[in-house]
Ligand SMILES: Nc1nc2c(c(=O)[nH]1)N[C@H]1C(S)=C(S)[C@@H](COP(=O)(O)O)O[C@H]1N2
């Protein structure tokens with residue numbers, strides 16, 4: 096059972112002073128508009144911080160399920176290094192590798208030179224619910240509860256358009272993304288990188304492009320924490336493939352050698368070279384669901400209670416949430432939850448269930464998708480604590496009626 100975020104010890108707020116030097120990217124000092132902006136951004140957020148600079152934070156679950164589109168204030172932040180400071184005017188996005196016409200695209204060109212699309216997609220961290228893995232055995236990484244997930248509208252240009260413009264050559268199999276941030280990896284500064292199969296980059300699932308180069312989130316310019324000025328958004332894939340502060344796209348015949356593709360984001364039980372070499376990078380996220388309300392940290396009166404939560408279909412195209420069930424007797428009997436109206440491809444679905452509470456109760460939720468695939472009761476442990484999607488339990492303190 097996982098403690099609610101409300102019971103966490105607040106992380107001491109450190110004020111971020113210096114921008115990071117990145118080649119081709121302007122460095123700003125403490126008194127710049129950017130530094131002020133960053134402080135303002137953090138203050139606006141309605142999140143519990145696991146760390147500052149790198150900023151890692153998630154919302155309280157009861158807040159998260161108030162709106163199907165997650166407002167900026169409630170949207171989790173996952174970063175591996177300090178936010179880079181980017182000079183919009185000097186900014187270019189480089190498109191290179193297996194292309195006939197390598198490009199350096201300005202923001203103006205990205206925003207105005209291509210067709211523009213707005214999609215809705217849920218983003219979730221591969222480490223969402225990591226705390227539950229650590230109940231089995233310790234795992235590394237940010238100890239996420241079930242709040243490292245959010246749903247937003249994203250406005251941008253389909254990655255496929257940018258690739259066509261650069262004229263992709265024969266043999267393209269993967270597309271790499273590189274951020275402008277600098278992360279400490281084995282004692283060396285490395286940009287955060289992602290990689291997706293070329294097929295996914297060129298795909299259109301219904302109306303949803305396989306990947307978007309986005310500059311707006313919920314109809315507003317991306318905020319610094321979410322990758323200003325541009326990021327990729329890859330519907331159906333773990334958040335790590337949606338690279339923020341995107342500075343470079345490389346078309347290649349192989350997956351990116353970047354640490355965050357070649358080593359991190361793999362399911363292994365030991366980080367040995369053998370296991371890491373064998374394991375494939377994680378792309379899609381699996382089916383998941385969580386109980387968001389009532390929270391476990393306050394007393395709930397006995398009697399009828401409305402339980403709220405989210406359910407996420409797996410990230411493969413065409414899959415939807417078919418059913419969510421809730422149990423208050425440890426999984427012996429289950430009651431169907433009511434699915435909210437609002438739904439869309441690659442998006443979570445909210446649900447509610449009315450449950451009669453007698454005394455101290457553990458509620459459990461599990462979701463089933465349109466292919467009949469159900470959330471597993473537990474998720475096998477892995478050392479990095481990824482993709483926890485076992486039945487979600489919530490222990491309630493019930494006030495006798
Ligand atoms: N450049 C860069 N992009 C990044 C990251 C990062 O640290 N640096 N973190 C990734 C991870 S692990 C996740 S889950 C998502 C989180 O996006 P958000 O902070 O906008 O919620 O961004 C991804 N893109």
Ligand SMILES: [Mo]
Pocket residue numbers: 173219220221222334335
């Ligand atoms: Mo993530």
